[in-house]
Amino acid sequence: MARYLILIYEDEARYATATPEVFGEITAEHDRFAAGVEQHGAKLLGGDALEPTATATSVRGTEVTDGPFAETKEALGGYYLLEAPDLDTALAVARTVPARFGGVEVRPVMTFD
Amino acid sequence: MPPAADAAAGAGAVAAAVADAHRREWAFVLAATVRVTRDIDLAEECVQEAFATALTDWRRTGVPARPGAWLTTAARRRALNVLRHSGVERRALPLLVEEETAPDPRDDGAHGYPDDRLRLVVTCCHPALDRPAQVALTLRLVCGLTTAEVARAFLVGEPTMAARLTRAKKKIAVARIPYRVPPPEELPARVDAVLTVVHLLFTTGHAAPAGEELVRRDLVERAVQLCRMLRGLLPRDPAVAGLLALLLLTDARRETRTGEDGRLLLLEEQDRSRWDRPAIAEGVALVREALRSRPPSRYALQAAIAAVHAEAPAWTDTDWAEIVALYGVLASVWPSPVVALNRAVAVGFASGPAAGLAALDALAAEPQLAGYGYLPAARADLLRRLGRDAEAREAYTEALLLTPNAVEREFLAGRLRALDGGPG
Structure with a gap:
């Protein structure tokens, strides 16, 4: 088994203008996603939604700036943090991550042994 | 004959047998060895050593009846030795992920090895790798080309190619791209990626994008050989049959595509008596088989078009109506501005240059064709045939600006000289 981080990249502006109905739909999609992970032979270890980049603060050395890193x-x-036997399984799960305003990136988590 | 001369002749025969085995069996031996090592680099190393050992051993023992099995045994034995003596510490990367299947009971060396080449090739062409990496890995791991040869084939420096291969192999191991044949529902998409790589190798070799020669024979031959291997592994796949047909029918004309002086010869000018008839016969039979699937694959349709040309006894006998119809079907299964361009050219022969020009001008705004040299070249030819010399001259000049291949440039320049009243 290996761990993969699925990073969700989306257009924030679309969320800023989304109606409560759309938010409700998206929340339901994430619930359905989470419930379906195990049928791919993978396991969800964690996951969170982040506040928009307007709330981000970047730090490089001693310099602190308002906003995201890039x-x-x-x-x-x-x-989402995922446990999966191989990349094909992780990609199968990644295809089911709700990301209607963008897409996701799958990164293997480094192991030290 | 004195014994010394005898041994020398033996050395030549052995070297030829090893070279032949390298061409035919590399993928088989490597794929079977990766199965044991689960480490591509170690497997490559051991297979290379097995081929080197064969050069000396076969002089002593004679060429074995089944060189592939001999080489596989030698490479696997070497791999097991390395694994036993150095354990895991030599390993820079994690082991490949394999599917969990019971070991094949026939897999004991006496009955040969199961064929793992399909695993190897679908792993090399995994969608998580970018196209240049897929192509490079396929040439290195499936065809057994050295890094220097792969670099030469794609006109990049050896360090660049070595870095590309290392990065790709690292990604396979670290991201755990599995070394296995995908389940049946995913297989067609994965085979399609493999076919795209094979087709790209062929077209890169067939109309070399840059350089002095029109055809890079080594790449063309590797592509045909790879496609034959896939045909052996997936005998019922119509897309594989279609691509093999396309490659054979296109390559059957190879010798006649340039004149003695290296000048590009159009289909119209080629000496059809020198086309490779056995290749055409094989290609036509494959087209018939490939077209039976519904909808037909794009390769089968492209091959069918090539077959119409191949079967016409002379340029003037070409069934252009059939070709236009086939391009129409091709455009429906594989919409592409390049297909539309080729269809317009065919219309120019089926219904006259004015109709062809009308079809072509409908494509002028296609963003994908911007900067594509064949568009102004096709336009120039239609204008020339309509006697609109000034516009033809302009179009040839534009085509020249967009064409990097020396042989194709010379053809266009010749047409331009002819319009100016000079010798073609």
Whole structure:
């Protein structure tokens, strides 16, 4: 088994203008996603949604700046930590992550042994 | 004959047998060895040593009846030795992920090895690797080309290619791209990626994008050989049959595509008596088989178009109506501006240059064709045939600006000279 971090990158502006109905839909999608992970032979170890990048503070050395580390149209907005036997399984799970305003990136977690 | 001369002849025969085994069996031996090592680098090393050992051993023992099995045994034995003596500490990367299947009871060396080449090739062409990495890995691991040869094939420096291969192999291990044949529902998409790589190798070799020669024979031959291997592994796959047909029918014309002086010869000017008839016969039979699947694959349709040309006894006998119809079907299963461009050219022969030009001008705004040299070249030809010389001259000049291949440039420049009243 290996661990993968699924990083969710989406257009924040779309969330800023989304109606409560859309938010409700997306929340339900995430619940359904979480319930379906194990049928792929993987396990969800964790996951969170992040506050928008307007709330981010970046620190490089001693310099502190307001905003995210890199300004991009699609910003990191949440993640899931997954345990899966191989990349194909992780990608099968990643395809089911709700990300209607963007997409996800799958990164293997480094192991030290 | 004195014994010394005898031994020398033996050395030549052995070297030829090893070279032949390298061409035919590399993928088989490597794939079977990766099964034992679960480490691509170690397997590569052991397979290379097995081939080196064969050069000396086969002089003593003679060439074995089944060189692939001999080489696999030698490579696997070497791998087991390395694994036994150095354990895991030599390993820089994690082990490959394998599917959990019971070991094949026939897998004892006496009955040969199970064929793992499909695992190897789908792993090399995994969608998590970018196309240049897929192509490089396939040439290195499936075809057994050295890093220097792969670098030469793609006109990049050896350090660049070595870095590309290392990065790709590292990703396979670290991200745990599994070394296995995907389940049946995923297989067609994965085979499609493999076919794309094979087709890319072929087209890169067939119309070399840059350089002095039109065809890079080594790449073309590797592509055909890979496709034959896939055909052996997936005998019922119509897309594989279609691609093999396309490669054979296109390559059957290889010798006639340039004149003695290296000049590009159009289909119209080629000496059809020198086309490779056995390759055409094989290709046509494969097209018939490939077209039976519904919908037909894009390769089967492209091959069918190539077959219409191959079967026409002369340029003037070409069934252009059939070709236009086939391009129409191709455009429906594989919509692409390049297909539309080729269809317009075919219309120019089926219904005259004015109709062709109308079809072509409908594509002028296609963003994907911007900067594509074949568009102004096709336009120039239609304008020339319509006697609109000034516009033709302009289009040839534009095509020249967009064409890097020396042989194709010379053809375009010749057409331009002819319009100016000079010798073609």
